[in-house]
Amino acid sequence: xxxxxxxxxxxxxxxxxxxxxxxxxxxxxxxxxxxxxxxxxxxxxxxxxxxxxxxxxxxxxxxxxxxxxxxxxxxxxxxxxxxxxxxxxxxxxxxxxxxxxxxxxxxxxxxxxxxxxxxxxxxxxxxxxxxxxxxxxxxxxxxxxxxxxxxxxxxxxxxxxxxxxxxxxxxxxxxxxxxxxxxxxxxxxxxxxxxxxxxxxxxxxxxxxxxxxxxxxxxxxxxxxxxxxxxxxxxxxxxxxxxxxxxxxxxxxxxxxxxxxxxxxxxxxxxxxxxxxxxxxxxxxxxxxxxxxxxxxxxxxxxxxxxxxxxxxxxxxxxxxxxxxxxxxxxxxxxxxxxxxxxxxxxxxxxxxxxxxxxxxxxxxxxxxxxx
Amino acid sequence: xxxxxxxxxxxxxxxxxxxxxxxxxxxxxxxxxxxxxxxxxxxxxxxxxxxxxxxxxxxxxxxxxxxxxxxxxxxxxxxxxxxxxxxxxxxxxxxxxxxxxxxxxxxxxxxxxxxxxxxxxxxxxxxxxxxxxxxxxxxxxxxxxxxxxxxxxxxxxxxxxxxxxxxxxxxxxxxxxxxxxxxxxxxxxxxxxxxxxxxxxxxxxxxxxxxxxxxxxxxxxxxxxxxxxxxxxxxxxxxxxxxxxxxxxxxxxxxxxxxxxxxxxxxxxxxxxxxxxxxxxxxxxxxxxxxxxxxxxxxxxxxxxxxxxxxxxxxxxxxxxxx
Numbered sequence: 001x002x003x004x005x006x007x008x009x010x011x012x013x014x015x016x017x018x019x020x021x022x023x024x025x026x027x028x029x030x031x032x033x034x035x036x037x038x039x040x041x042x043x044x045x046x047x048x049x050x051x052x053x054x055x056x057x058x059x060x061x062x063x064x065x066x067x068x069x070x071x072x073x074x075x076x077x078x079x080x081x082x083x084x085x086x087x088x089x090x091x092x093x094x095x096x097x098x099x100x101x102x103x104x105x106x107x108x109x110x111x112x113x114x115x116x117x118x119x120x121x122x123x124x125x126x127x128x129x130x131x132x133x134x135x136x137x138x139x140x141x142x143x144x145x146x147x148x149x150x151x152x153x154x155x156x157x158x159x160x161x162x163x164x165x166x167x168x169x170x171x172x173x174x175x176x177x178x179x180x181x182x183x184x185x186x187x188x189x190x191x192x193x194x195x196x197x198x199x200x201x202x203x204x205x206x207x208x209x210x211x212x213x214x215x216x217x218x219x220x221x222x223x224x225x226x227x228x229x230x231x232x233x234x235x236x237x238x239x240x241x242x243x244x245x246x247x248x249x250x251x252x253x254x255x256x257x258x259x260x261x262x263x264x265x266x267x268x269x270x271x272x273x274x275x276x277x278x279x280x281x282x283x284x285x286x287x288x289x290x291x292x293x294x295x296x297x298x299x300x301x302x303x304x305x306x307x308x309x310x311x312x313x314x315x316x317x318x319x320x321x322x323x324x325x326x327x328x329x330x331x332x333x334x335x336x337x338x339x340x341x342x343x344x345x346x347x348x349x350x351x352x353x354x355x356x357x358x359x360x361x362x363x364x365x366x367x368x369x370x371x372x
Numbered sequence: 373x374x375x376x377x378x379x380x381x382x383x384x385x386x387x388x389x390x391x392x393x394x395x396x397x398x399x400x401x402x403x404x405x406x407x408x409x410x411x412x413x414x415x416x417x418x419x420x421x422x423x424x425x426x427x428x429x430x431x432x433x434x435x436x437x438x439x440x441x442x443x444x445x446x447x448x449x450x451x452x453x454x455x456x457x458x459x460x461x462x463x464x465x466x467x468x469x470x471x472x473x474x475x476x477x478x479x480x481x482x483x484x485x486x487x488x489x490x491x492x493x494x495x496x497x498x499x500x501x502x503x504x505x506x507x508x509x510x511x512x513x514x515x516x517x518x519x520x521x522x523x524x525x526x527x528x529x530x531x532x533x534x535x536x537x538x539x540x541x542x543x544x545x546x547x548x549x550x551x552x553x554x555x556x557x558x559x560x561x562x563x564x565x566x567x568x569x570x571x572x573x574x575x576x577x578x579x580x581x582x583x584x585x586x587x588x589x590x591x592x593x594x595x596x597x598x599x600x601x602x603x604x605x606x607x608x609x610x611x612x613x614x615x616x617x618x619x620x621x622x623x624x625x626x627x628x629x630x631x632x633x634x635x636x637x638x639x640x641x642x643x644x645x646x647x648x649x650x651x652x653x654x655x656x657x658x659x660x661x662x663x664x665x666x667x668x669x670x671x672x673x674x675x676x677x678x679x680x681x682x683x684x685x686x687x688x689x690x691x692x693x694x695x
Contacts, residue, residue: 116471116474116477117476120476121443121476121479122480128476130468132463132467132468135463135464138436139439139468142438142442142444143444144440145437145441146440146441146444147444149396149422176460177432181436184427184437340477341474344474344476346473347535347536347537350564352612352614352646
């Protein structure tokens with residue numbers, strides 16, 4: 001038995017050629033995706049990514065996990081959030097961070113070696129990047145339990161109701177903790193949306209190593225809906241996330257969204273993807289680029305949100321400014337004080353740790369060659 | 373009032389929940405059943421299912437969701453059913469809970485308490501008699517506490533819940549039903565401090581958890597032989613109050629450390645290392661350890677002699693005193 005199970009085509013409204021198919025499931029009015037803003041977000045977030053890779057090449061960053069090709073999924077999800085919603089990212093959600101107002105310079109610290117975090121998770125409701133695959137799914141579940149206990153779900157007050165958006169990749173589907181998170185979310189009907197960017201590759205392992213069925217189909221077994229969406233279609237991704245978050249805020253429980261996309265770059269700047277996948281596969285996915293297809297739509301004559309040369313020129317200038325800000329900001333990231341790890345381990349520093357800190361500080365501040 | 377340690381813990385949890393409505397309990401079978409050791413008996417009835425949460429089976433889920441609850445402003449107290457079942461949660465404890473304050477550059481502390489019944493001596497089957505404290509003590513960012521009786525159980529658990537740092541709270545399960553005096557209004561000793569339970573001049577005997585009553589008995593036996601043993605209950609295993617032990621050893625010149633956990637890389641090794649640095653010239657004899665052996669925990673028919681018992685502790689004290 002080696003036959004593949006039937007797989008539903010992901011939901012799509014904007015195809016690779018930039019043609020938009022009207023769909024009554026798309027949010028309308030104030031809830032509709034602002035296409036020009038989404039285009040701008042995708043372009044600028046991609047520039048953050050490109051600039052970070054360049055900084056890594058120049059030795060300014062130790063590592064960078066690129067999100068090239070996943071801007072549609074991330075901006076779609078990111079623009080469906082409300083300020084009181086809470087995000088639990090992996091380490092590749094650079095465009096979500098952008099949408100949620102995290103300064104992109106702050107994303108660089110973790111990869112430059114100036115911090116293990118980089119921003120205050122409470123300031124923007126955007127939690128710290130999590131490197132242990134799947135661990136953040138449970139944190140999102142716990143936060144959603146807190147929202148329930150705060151009474152901030154299902155009140156009908158749009159200023160009050162909130163939800164958690166947890167990001168994960170296809171590799172995380174195999175982690176025990178992710179599956180525990182699904183059980184907890186389902187049995188407690190928690191206000192949490194799991195947004196899985198199935199980018200086809202967990203470093204060198206293709207999706208077939210993780211699953212015999214599409215990721216979205218997993219949800220039914222846990223007892224909540226799964227939605228499969230074209231991850232390179234920012235409009236469909238936004239609509240799916242918008243609906244799932246609205247349902248979660250209203251007390252309708254969790255949803256798993258599988259955004260089918262592709263990691264165009266190696267896993268990180270340290271990876272060599274041509275050892276495990278063909279370049280032709282990448283070329284094929286390049287024709288489905290999320291930014292290209294929205295630009296085709298927006299530069300077409302039939303769109304009310306039409307963008308023109310002036311818009312594109314302004315955006316190009318904004319890109320250059322952003323790139324310069326990243327280059328300068330990266331090099332200006334403060335190197336932590338040698339005492340910081342000691343100060344930040346426990347709230348009240350124990351006596352022995354104080355002794356170790358003093359010994360360490362005396363060592364690092366002693367003139368070279370002076371053993372005392 | 374004479375109170376079993378399990379009841380003292382229950383009273384401490386109840387007090388913490390009454391004092392702060394952000395305190396909630398989460399664990400397997402802790403609701404209607406009151407936990408397999410009944411430590412949470414009656415609390416779900418008193419505080420409701422939202423604050424005493426019977427969780428799905430999944431230790432990573434218990435600790436991972438507690439982290440999320442703490443990020444949302446709550447003060448969760450987790451119950452892990454048995455020592456040997458904490459390992460599925462180790463990823464969340466070691467890579468997430470312990471590191472979060474450091475990762476957030478001190479901006480976010482996670483006030484999570486993880487209660488774990490620990491230790492052997494109850495004739496249990498595999499995975500139900502273990503002493504995992506060294507794993508936690510070796511992990512920066514955690515506090516590790518281990519009470520030995522009712523008053524300390526009450527005091528230390530209250531302090532652990534009020535503390536903004538994550539605390540692994542180890543409950544010696546064979547002491548659950550041992551009665552001791554409990555005065556819930558008495559001022560409590562700071563959780564970082566060891567306690568001298570019996571003063572002495574000839575030898576310092578350090579223990580924690582279930583071995584503390586044995587250490588006190590050993591001191592009683594030796595007193596009949598004219599040897600005055602100072603007994604110290606460590607209480608906090610991370611940080612370790614080595615200053616109290618050093619102060620004592622400077623007077624006695626002899627140190628014996630007892631714990632149930634295996635010897636290598638244990639709490640005794642750390643304490644011995646610190647004492648020999650600070651009291652090298654006051655030590656009359658080498659520091660001795662009485663510990664579980666470096667084997668997996670044995671079948672229960674063997675545990676009585678595998679564990680540090682009264683005779684093994686007395687043997688070590690005799691060896692130290694006869695040097």
